[in-house]
Amino acid sequence: MTAADSPLGHEFYCSEILRQTDELRSHLTGADLSVTVPTCPDWTLRELAVHVSGAHRWVAEIVRSKTTSAPDQLSLDSKGPDSEEPAAMDAWLAQGAELCADALRAAGPDQAAWTWAGEATTGFWARRMTHETVVHRADAAFTVGAEYRLAPEVAVDTIDEWLEIITFIQAAKLAPQAAELRGPGRSIHLHATDVPDAEWLIELGEEGVSWRRGHEKATVALRGPLTDVMNVFYRRLPADSPKVEVLGDAGLLDFWLQRASFG
Numbered sequence: 437m438t439a440a441d442s443p444l445g446h447e448f449y450c451s452e453i454l455r456q457t458d459e460l461r462s463h464l465t466g467a468d469l470s471v472t473v474p475t476c477p478d479w480t481l482r483e484l485a486v487h488v489s490g491a492h493r494w495v496a497e498i499v500r501s502k503t504t505s506a507p508d509q510l511s512l513d514s515k516g517p518d519s520e521e522p523a524a525m526d527a528w529l530a531q532g533a534e535l536c537a538d539a540l541r542a543a544g545p546d547q548a549a550w551t552w553a554g555e556a557t558t559g560f561w562a563r564r565m566t567h568e569t570v571v572h573r574a575d576a577a578f579t580v581g582a583e584y585r586l587a588p589e590v591a592v593d594t595i596d597e598w599l600e601i602i603t604f605i606q607a608a609k610l611a612p613q614a615a616e617l618r619g620p621g622r623s624i625h626l627h628a629t630d631v632p633d634a635e636w637l638i639e640l641g642e643e644g645v646s647w648r649r650g651h652e653k654a655t656v657a658l659r660g661p662l663t664d665v666m667n668v669f670y671r672r673l674p675a676d677s678p679k680v681e682v683l684g685d686a687g688l689l690d691f692w693l694q695r696a697s698f699g
Contacts, residue, residue, distance in 0.1 A: 449540070449563050449566045450541050452590065453540075454534065457530065460529065461526050463577050464485060464522070467522075475574070475671070482525060484572060488529070489531075489533070490516070490532070492533050496535040496539040497539075500543075502547065504548050504549065505550055516528060540561060549561060553601065563593070566590070571672065584667075598669065603647070617692065617696060620640075620641060620642055622640040624637075625637055625638075625654035628665050635649060635651045638692075655684055656682065656684035659682075
């Protein structure tokens, strides 16, 4: 599935970038932005926010400039607002999301655009920035102890997209550790217990990773509420969290989680 094939649609993604950013901003309201993010220990909360909004601004510029080759003049803003005041960061986050969503809306989903993946359209960026914000919002929520809720259709698409990214990265040989995700007779079943049909089978074959939706037996199964399964899959929750259940070869799940993490 590509962004063009997603049932969510381009306008949904543009709106979701804004909505997820608003949720992220709410997590940061009143928080100490100097604290370390446990799930991204190289970052403080401020650095997390700078990363998210910097990515939004970077994509907005790629889309506005109609860049179709690897950009050498664009850079992800790694500084953030000049002021250290929380209000300045809040406004900067809001502005970055608006710049991104506005550029994507104006372009539509089919405009040619440089991407690091196989799908070279603005539609890719709308979907990617949605899930970039979804996952880093989880980082912020867990850091400040806020409740983290996610609509089922967004959580499902977040898992779908990550599986597509993994298979692309492996096929394109973009990450050495991805080459290890192979071998006959090994499989992983993701099973959301609270959302009908939110199940995946991931197979590690001789030629690499393949996946499909469905309920099938596997070497190891990860079961639990959809959002929690998604967070384990993205390494935002540990696999031994009491929120989920691992049945079968837990070592295979750990092997996957260690090698299916890029960036």
